[in-house]
Amino acid sequence: MTKTATDTPRPLDPTLDARSENRVWKKFRNHKSAMIGGVLVVFFVLLALAAPLLPIPDPAATDWGAVRNAPSWDHWMGTDEIGRDVMARLIWGAQASLAAGVVSVGIAVLFGVPLGIVAGYFGGWVDAVVSRCTEALLAVPFLILAIALAAFLGPSLTNAMIAIGISATPIFVRLTRGQVLSIKEEDYVESARAVGLPTPKILSRYILPNVLPPILVQATLTIATAIIAEASLSFLGLGQQPPAPSWGSMLNTAKNFLNQAPWMAMWPGLSIFFVVLGFNLLGDGLRDALDPREH
Amino acid sequence: MSQDVILEAIDVAKHFGTSGVWGAKGHSVRAVDGVSLSVRRGETFAIVGESGCGKSTLARLLMRLMTPTSGDVLFDGRQVSAIQGEELKTLRRDMQFIFQDPFSSLNPRMTVERLVGEPLEIHAPELSVPDRRSRVAELLRQVGLRSEHADRYPHEFSGGQRQRIGIARAIACAPKLIIGDEPVSALDVSVQAQVINLLGDLSRDLGLTLVIIAHDLGVIRHMSDRVAVMYLGRIVEVGDTETVFTDPKHPYTQALLAAIPSMDGKAVDHGATVHGEMPSPSDPPPGCRFHTRCPHAQTLCRTKVPDLSTSRDVSHQVACHFAETLQQRFQRPKPRQRSDATEARFALYRAATEGGTVTHNAKQNQS
Numbered sequence: 001m002t003k004t005a006t007d008t009p010r011p012l013d014p015t016l017d018a019r020s021e022n023r024v025w026k027k028f029r030n031h032k033s034a035m036i037g038g039v040l041v042v043f044f045v046l047l048a049l050a051a052p053l054l055p056i057p058d059p060a061a062t063d064w065g066a067v068r069n070a071p072s073w074d075h076w077m078g079t080d081e082i083g084r085d086v087m088a089r090l091i092w093g094a095q096a097s098l099a100a101g102v103v104s105v106g107i108a109v110l111f112g113v114p115l116g117i118v119a120g121y122f123g124g125w126v127d128a129v130v131s132r133c134t135e136a137l138l139a140v141p142f143l144i145l146a147i148a149l150a151a152f153l154g155p156s157l158t159n160a161m162i163a164i165g166i167s168a169t170p171i172f173v174r175l176t177r178g179q180v181l182s183i184k185e186e187d188y189v190e191s192a193r194a195v196g197l198p199t200p201k202i203l204s205r206y207i208l209p210n211v212l213p214p215i216l217v218q219a220t221l222t223i224a225t226a227i228i229a230e231a232s233l234s235f236l237g238l239g240q241q242p243p244a245p246s247w248g249s250m251l252n253t254a255k256n257f258l259n260q261a262p263w264m265a266m267w268p269g270l271s272i273f274f275v276v277l278g279f280n281l282l283g284d285g286l287r288d289a290l291d292p293r294e295h
Numbered sequence: 296m297s298q299d300v301i302l303e304a305i306d307v308a309k310h311f312g313t314s315g316v317w318g319a320k321g322h323s324v325r326a327v328d329g330v331s332l333s334v335r336r337g338e339t340f341a342i343v344g345e346s347g348c349g350k351s352t353l354a355r356l357l358m359r360l361m362t363p364t365s366g367d368v369l370f371d372g373r374q375v376s377a378i379q380g381e382e383l384k385t386l387r388r389d390m391q392f393i394f395q396d397p398f399s400s401l402n403p404r405m406t407v408e409r410l411v412g413e414p415l416e417i418h419a420p421e422l423s424v425p426d427r428r429s430r431v432a433e434l435l436r437q438v439g440l441r442s443e444h445a446d447r448y449p450h451e452f453s454g455g456q457r458q459r460i461g462i463a464r465a466i467a468c469a470p471k472l473i474i475g476d477e478p479v480s481a482l483d484v485s486v487q488a489q490v491i492n493l494l495g496d497l498s499r500d501l502g503l504t505l506v507i508i509a510h511d512l513g514v515i516r517h518m519s520d521r522v523a524v525m526y527l528g529r530i531v532e533v534g535d536t537e538t539v540f541t542d543p544k545h546p547y548t549q550a551l552l553a554a555i556p557s558m559d560g561k562a563v564d565h566g567a568t569v570h571g572e573m574p575s576p577s578d579p580p581p582g583c584r585f586h587t588r589c590p591h592a593q594t595l596c597r598t599k600v601p602d603l604s605t606s607r608d609v610s611h612q613v614a615c616h617f618a619e620t621l622q623q624r625f626q627r628p629k630p631r632q633r634s635d636a637t638e639a640r641f642a643l644y645r646a647a648t649e650g651g652t653v654t655h656n657a658k659q660n661q662s
Contacts, residue, residue: 187396188400188401191400192402193360196383196417209404210404
């Protein structure tokens with residue numbers, strides 16, 4: 001895979017509609033790596049949703065008689081430094097990771113897309129202000145910005161999500177603005193103006209639906225980045241607070257026992273790896289499926 | 296024809312500024328530079344010119360899809376460039392636009408029903424949903440589509456059909472005037488005729504005023520009552536279509552007409568041919584803008600801008616210093632009379648394309 005999550009999707013053809021969506025779905029289904037990504041994502045989502053139903057021990061229950069036990073029939077993935085079941089913590093931790101990914105990207109889309117639409121469509125000083133602010137935010141590395149914001153807001157999972165969401169917003173502003181700039185020159189947008197359609201309706205009916213496909217792709221890819229960011233923040237103690245489980249904080253404690261109990265680090269590490277891989281493959285697949293040039 | 300003016304442009308100009316760094320004044324492109332024209336109620340007015348002469352910009356200025364750099368556009372006596380709010384909404388109802396490219400001018404994500412119903416939704420909000428539906432069906436029939444087409448998406452139609460959808464959208468809320476920006480130039484020749492005839496029928500039936508932008512002289516001669524010839528952002532000649540076509544006075548118009556290939560394949564050369572490219576509108580030549588390509592250019596042409604209004608004949612105005620003297624040199628042969636057999640074939644073809652019944656009189660004539 002040569003594409004990374006930071007690739008901006010190529011501009012997509014806006015001439016997608018109901019019928020060609022069938023074609024998109026067909027293309028997506030034939031896309032092997034996209035299907036692998038989809039399966040991975042679905043697997044982790046189901047795991048996170050099913051956490052309360054699964055017959056697993058309480059992720060916070062300590063057992064001083066089973067400290068740093070290797071994987072066994074009792075503890076399939078072993079136990080940690082105070083005897084908690086690693087698998088239980090992993091499954092509950094999936095909730096935090098996925099929630100952080102989805103919620104923070106949701107925040108970024110919710111703020112970034114409208115800002116991008118307004119900046120792109122109206123241009124002028126609105127665009128100048130929005131674009132300069134966006135560029136200023138983009139100048140700071142994503143993770144550094146998230147860490148700074150999370151530290152400023154105070155350590156908690158919610159604040160970590162907000163911090164990651166704000167850090168990811170400029171990507172969506174930029175992407176949306178660029179798409180709007182090309183779409184607003186289309187004849188059909190001019191035809192909407194000629195008919196006398198009020199501007200809010202032009203934006204919601206003509207501009208938004210036609211900029212959505214690339215945003216969908218970018219959102220999928222950004223979820224992967226956001227999950228890594230959440231894990232990093234939790235690793236640094238700025239995300240999910242103990243004793244609530246999170247892959248990042250699991251890794252943080254596990255780093256002290258790498259020689260004695262490698263399973264403590266292995267499972268959360270692999271989980272992060274596979275979930276991020278899943279979202280990246282899914283995003284790439286979506287991009288290819290939505291790209292009309294490859295039809 | 297009544298002299299009642301519905302749309303008037305007074306010295307309209309549009310300069311596109313390529314503003315320099317930090318607000319410094321850059322080069323500006325004078326797409327439209329001082330155009331005055333008046334369109335009479337009920338007529339079909341054509342604006343013709345080469346690519347890049349500013350026709351489409353002029354159309355958008357008239358429509359108020361762009362605001363002019365200077366000058367005024369009056370619609371029904373009201374100033375168009377300054378209006379806002381309700382007045383603008385009324386203008387949008389009364390004046391409609393048909394786009395050149397039927398493939399890009401319809402939102403690909405909307406069904407035909409929503410596309411055609413949208414103007415009604417805005418300008419006739421009192422219409423209930425079933426009423427609007429039936430009105431859309433009626434409009435579709437009016438432009439030669441079937442009402443079952445309403446639930447389909449634009450990409451399921453051919454170019455000609457899409458242009459019909461565009462026309463249905465334009466006539467949906469009973470406008471007074473329709474501006475067509477090269478409404479048929481993106482279509483197949485066989486379809487062009489159908490769409491032109493449709494526009495002609497509609498303008499007659501609905502009492503519409505049409506402003507047609509085109510570069511196809513055949514189309515213009517066929518459908519328009521009056522024609523304005525544009526060159527490099529200015530109008531060089533305006534008059535009744537037949538007069539302009541049979542008796543062109545501006546050397547540019549003469550060259551345009553001379554460039555129409557003749558049916559018998561013989562080259563037409565009346566000393567009116569034009570060489571070279573149109574100069575850049577960002578740096579138009581001084582004096583008469585056509586002097587760089589005009590075969591008759593003289594010193595006066597290089598310094599003094601000829602004015603349309605100075606010509607004596609109001610019904611046929613020319614912006615050329617030497618229009619009267621040049622006129623004699625241009626002799627365009629009358630088109631050859633079609634034989635009866637050819638006429639009959641054309642009649643047959645027209646009947647077939649318009650979906651009427653083919654009578655056998657034509658055939659009898661032919662044999």
